[in-house]
Amino acid sequence: MSELKRFTRKEILNRNTKQDAVFIIENEVYDVTPFLDDHPGGHEVLLNVAGKDASEDFDDVGHSSDAKHMMKKYKIGELVDEDKIEFKRRQYSWEEYNKENSSGSFVSSWKFPVVLGLLMTVLYTYLFGYQ
Numbered sequence: 001m002s003e004l005k006r007f008t009r010k011e012i013l014n015r016n017t018k019q020d021a022v023f024i025i026e027n028e029v030y031d032v033t034p035f036l037d038d039h040p041g042g043h044e045v046l047l048n049v050a051g052k053d054a055s056e057d058f059d060d061v062g063h064s065s066d067a068k069h070m071m072k073k074y075k076i077g078e079l080v081d082e083d084k085i086e087f088k089r090r091q092y093s094w095e096e097y098n099k100e101n102s103s104g105s106f107v108s109s110w111k112f113p114v115v116l117g118l119l120m121t122v123l124y125t126y127l128f129g130y131q
């Protein structure tokens, strides 16, 4: 595997033209010059973020996994360590989901409607059941 080229954010700042369009997504550097006319979202949006960090804009669109696969083709390197920022990605697992939701109150858990249903049944039977 070849060594990745390292860039500083400053180096990329001026690479914001149709002839040289480069941006950063999650600490990785992409040269999308050949992709400008092919981007389904249009070339304007790409030029708007060229020279900058496009992580948030890219994420906001909710690009498909196809798009994420496609972008590998345009990767030219990554940022130097000093210019990197940390990305906290929430990877949900069932364990985490259960942990987060088990702290909810009794009223918001599934048990509440079940217990309420049973009580109503007993009450209904008591009031109207034996006539």
Ligand code: HEM
Pocket: 030, 032, 039, 040, 041, 042, 045, 046, 049, 054, 057, 058, 061, 062, 063, 064, 065, 066, 067, 068, 070, 071, 074
């Ligand atoms: C190398 C980087 C990129 C690749 C390979 C890429 C690829 C794609 C692809 C394949 C689509 C079609 C929809 C999909 O499959 O998700 C798309 C749509 C779009 N992209 Fe990108 N994109 C890139 C970067 C960006 C950036 C940085 C922005 C924002 C600044 C952006 C904004 C959009 C928008 C607005 C759409 C249209 C969404 C819609 O019509 O629903 N893209 N892109």
